[in-house]
Each structure stands twice: as C-alpha cells, then as structure tokens.
Amino acid sequence: MTKDTLFLVVSDFALAIQSASAYPENHPRVQEILVRLHRRVQSEAKRLRGLNIGFFRDHVVVDEFPFVGLNPTLTRLIERMREKGIEKILFSEGITFGELKRFVYFLAAGTGSPSEQIWESIIYGRIEGAESIGVVSLGLAAASRPSEFLAGAEDVLKSVLTSMVAERKRSGVEEGRDIVSSIMKGLRQEGMLIDRLIRMQGHDDYTVTHSLNVCILVVAQASHIGLPENRVREAGLAALLHDIGKELIPPGLLTKRGQLNVDEFDLMKKHPAAGAKLLRKIDCGTELPMIVAFEHHIKYNRTGYPKVHTGEPLHVASYMTQIADVYDAMRTYRSYQSAFTVEQALSIMNGGRGTEFEPRLFDSFVELLS
Ligand SMILES: [Fe+2]
Numbered sequence: 211m212t213k214d215t216l217f218l219v220v221s222d223f224a225l226a227i228q229s230a231s232a233y234p235e236n237h238p239r240v241q242e243i244l245v246r247l248h249r250r251v252q253s254e255a256k257r258l259r260g261l262n263i264g265f266f267r268d269h270v271v272v273d274e275f276p277f278v279g280l281n282p283t284l285t286r287l288i289e290r291m292r293e294k295g296i297e298k299i300l301f302s303e304g305i306t307f308g309e310l311k312r313f314v315y316f317l318a319a320g321t322g323s324p325s326e327q328i329w330e331s332i333i334y335g336r337i338e339g340a341e342s343i344g345v346v347s348l349g350l351a352a353a354s355r356p357s358e359f360l361a362g363a364e365d366v367l368k369s370v371l372t373s374m375v376a377e378r379k380r381s382g383v384e385e386g387r388d389i390v391s392s393i394m395k396g397l398r399q400e401g402m403l404i405d406r407l408i409r410m411q412g413h414d415d416y417t418v419t420h421s422l423n424v425c426i427l428v429v430a431q432a433s434h435i436g437l438p439e440n441r442v443r444e445a446g447l448a449a450l451l452h453d454i455g456k457e458l459i460p461p462g463l464l465t466k467r468g469q470l471n472v473d474e475f476d477l478m479k480k481h482p483a484a485g486a487k488l489l490r491k492i493d494c495g496t497e498l499p500m501i502v503a504f505e506h507h508i509k510y511n512r513t514g515y516p517k518v519h520t521g522e523p524l525h526v527a528s529y530m531t532q533i534a535d536v537y538d539a540m541r542t543y544r545s546y547q548s549a550f551t552v553e554q555a556l557s558i559m560n561g562g563r564g565t566e567f568e569p570r571l572f573d574s575f576v577e578l579l580s
C-alpha cells in the first residue's frame with residue numbers, strides 16, 4: 211500500500227532525527243535507521259519523481275497523504291520542524307546516503323546550522339529572515355496566510371468587529387445578525403446560492419474574509435443537518451465571531467509571514483480564551499458566540515487548546531466551526547505552491563475524522579461539499 215509505505219518513510223525520518231540527537235555520531239543504531247531510511251526515501255523519490263513532505267499545523271503530508279501526529283515521535287518531528295521554520299521538504303531522485311545522513315544530523319542539531327551546507331538533492335523551505343547557508347528559498351518569504359488574519363477582513367466585517375471591541379455593542383451585534391440573516395434569506399430564496407457561496411471560498415482573489423467564510427460554511431452545515439432556523443442563525447453569528455480574540459493579539463504577529471515560532475504560537479493560543487472573555491461582556495442575545503470562541507480550537511478528542519479537563523461534549527456549533535475553520539485555512543493556505551484543492555483539503559482532513567473532528571458532522575460536511 212502506497213500510504214503505508216509513505217507512513218514508514220516519515221516514521222523512519224522522525225526516528226532517524228530523534229536517534230541522531232540521542233546517540234553519538236556513527237552509533238550502530240543510528241546507522242541502521244539511516245540505511246533503512248535511505249532505502250525508503252530513494253525508492254519513493256524514484257517512484258514519485260521526487261518525494262514531498264509538508265508540515266501543516268499538526269499534520270505531516272507525505273506526497274498527497276496526510277498523517278496526524280498521533281504518536282510521540284511524529285509529534286516531536288512536527289514540533290521540531292515548527293521550531294526550525296521548515297514547512298516543506300523535497301527529496302530528489304538519486305539522493306545519496308551521505309547527503310541524507312548530513313541532513314538528518316543538521317535537523318537533529320538543537321540550534322543553528324552547520325556552516326557551508328550545500329544540498330544537491332534536498333530542497334526545503336523555511337521562514338523569512340532565517341539565516342542559514344544552503345537554504346533554498348521556495349518563495350515562502352512572499353507567502354502569507356490570509357485566512358487566519360482579520361487584518362484582511364472585508365470592510366463590513368471589520369466594522370462589526372471594531373465596533374464590538376470599541377464596545378459600541380448593540381450596533382455591531384445587530385450588523386452581525388444582519389449578515390447572517392441575509393445569508394439565511396439568500397439560502398432560503400435561492401437553493402443554488404449555497405453552491406455559489408461554497409465555490410467562492412477558494413478563488414485566489416477571493417474577497418470573502420476568513421470569518422465570513424467560516425460563518426457561511428457553518429450556516430451551510432447547520433442547515434444541512436436540519437437545525438431549526440433560530441439555531442442556524444445563532445451558530446452563524448457565533449462562527450462569524452469565533453476569532454474575535456485575535457483582536458487582542460499584537461497586529462505584528464497576526465500579519466507575520468511564514469510559520470510562527472513556539473513563543474508566538476503560544477501567544478496565538480490565547481485567542482480563544484481572550485475572545486470568550488471579550489464576548490462575555492457583550493450582549494449577543496445568546497451565549498453561543500462566547501462558547502464557540504472558547505471551544506473552536508479544542509479537538510474532538512480533547513487535544514488542541516485551551517486545555518479542558520471535563521469530559522463533556524463540546525457544543526455542536528463549536529464542532530462545526532472547527533471543521534469550517536480548518537477547511538478554510540487549507541483552501542487559502544499559501545505557503546505551499548498553491549492552496550489545497552477541495553479534494554486535497556478533504557482528504558487531509560479525513561485523517562482527523564473521529565480524532566480532530568466530530569465524525570458525523572465531518573461526514574455531513576463532506577457530503578455538503580461533494
Ligand atoms: Fe481561531
């Protein structure tokens with residue numbers, strides 16, 4: 211099985227880096243893993259005419275197959291790549307044992323990089339501003355992750371959020387409700403509108419913001435599973451406001467290009483609680499926006515953030531928002547050559563069905579998009 215073979219490649223890659231940092235150089239254990247890894251990388255790079263490994267959030271994507279970092283070695287690999295700012299690695303056909311070994315030791319080194327690193331059969335991309343000889347820029351410096359940034363929000367959405375933050379409470383909420391109501395009205399009046407809205411999500415020059423995208427996708431999901439209209443509207447409003455806590459994250463961080471480092475990511479992790487705190491002070495007519503803001507990065511299996519210690523299920527609107535949130539991020543992600551297609555995004559997300567995502571709602575989402 212192709213997928214199993216690719217999983218072995220990435221597992222051995224993770225294991226080789228881990229062993230290289232734990233054992234002295236040329237220890238037989240490391241050599242043994244490196245020989246096996248080289249054999250696997252070489253044959254897959256030949257078969258696929260180049261072997262691509264990508265790192266996206268807590269997934270490793272090998273060729274087109276996603277793997278969630280469920281075992282500690284894989285999780286550690288994803289973390290290490292995040293620390294190094296590496297988002298993508300390409301191994302070319304004909305990679306030698308020597309070069310692969312040198313690369314593994316380079317990745318295993320705690321900080322910095324050995325000087326005069328020149329790679330012949332390896333290309334890897336890292337964040338802007340990193341200073342390392344031998345790093346080939348894949349154009350990542352010019353990349354941005356617009357979907358995560360409210361800075362790129364459409365005017366109307368900006369005014370909703372700004373007025374809410376400025377505590378001109380009611381008008382902002384009414385405006386948010388109007389947006390959702392008009393979406394609802396459109397959906398009711400014109401069945402095809404939903405298809406058009408969904409197709410609109412992925413245009414390169416899309417004008418819909420991340421929050422509005424997520425709102426639309428949540429309204430669509432909630433309608434699809436047959437929730438009554440008032441609950442659909444509530445869920446839509448909550449989805450629209452899910453990232454409101456990002457208003458409290460320094461703008462420089464929100465607009466930073468490339469991968470966030472560990473400290474920055476820690477700061478970013480505070481936006482759900484910050485959003486809930488903000489929404490607690492605002493009368494939205496429902497507590498749902500506060501709940502969804504708090505819960506939208508907590509996964510179905512309780513990993514993610516913030517950490518919660520209760521076994522209670524999350525709100526259904528949080529599960530739907532989380533699915534829409536990840537989907538939108540993948541459809542607009544620019545650090546790879548291009549955004550993922552619908553099929554790729556769903557295939558990658560399918561790896562998180564039942565762990566990251568509530569399985570029945572995920573199935574319903576897939577059904578909605580197909
Ligand atoms: Fe978020």
Ligand SMILES: [Fe+2]
Nearest residue numbers: 358452453535
């Ligand atoms: Fe989001």
